[in-house]
Amino acid sequence: MLNIIAISGSLRAASTNSALLAALAANAPADCRVQLYDGLGRLPIFNPDEEGERTPSEAARLIEMITRADGVIVSCPEYAHGMPGGMKNALDWLVSGEAAVGKPAMLVHASPRSLYARAALAEIMRTMSFALFGGGLEIALLGKKPAEIEMILDEEANRQAMREAVRAFAGSIRGQNVTSSY
C-alpha cells in the first residue's frame, strides 16, 4: 500500500483544487491511500529561527507526514501570477530538512490557466529536490459552482483519468516506468 499526501494550495471552503484532490483520493487505485493534508491554514509563517527544537507543532506534523509519505500530490491555485502564500509557506517549512529530498511529487491542476503558478511550483519543488513526476492531470473546474464541480468529478471519464493519474504516479514511485497519458 502506498501512502500519498495531497496538499491543496487553497483554503477556500468551496475550493476547486481541494475538490479535485478529494476526488483523486476517492478514485485512487486500491493499493494507494491518498490522504489530504488539512493543516495549511494553521502553519505559522516560516522563520528559520523557529526550526529544529523550536519547530512549531503544525510544521513538525507536516514535516513528519511528508517524511513518512511515499509521495506527494499538489493542486494549487494561482494568485497574481504566483502561488498562494500558504502553499509557499508550507514548502518553506520543508526546505531545510530531508523530508523533500528525493520525495516523489506530482502536480495536478483544477484550472486550465495558472501557468505561472505551475512553473513556479515545479521550479521550487525541483530546487528542494522533490522527484517531480513528469505526468499529472488537469480537470478544468475554474469558476464552477460546487454542484457543477461534483458532477464533473463524478463523470466516468474523469474518474478514470484520476485513477489513471494516481496509478501512473504510483507506478513511477515503485520504479515500474509507467508513463502517464497526460
Ligand SMILES: Cc1cc2nc3c(=O)[nH]c(=O)nc-3n(C[C@H](O)[C@H](O)[C@H](O)COP(=O)(O)O)c2cc1C
Ligand atoms: C486574489 C486572486 C488572484 C488571482 N489571480 C489569478 C492569476 O493571476 N491567474 C489565474 O489564472 N487565476 C487567478 N485567480 C483565479 C484563481 O486561481 C481561481 O479562482 C482558482 O480556482 C482558485 O482556486 P480554488 O478554487 O481552489 O480556491 C485569482 C484569484 C484570486 C482570488
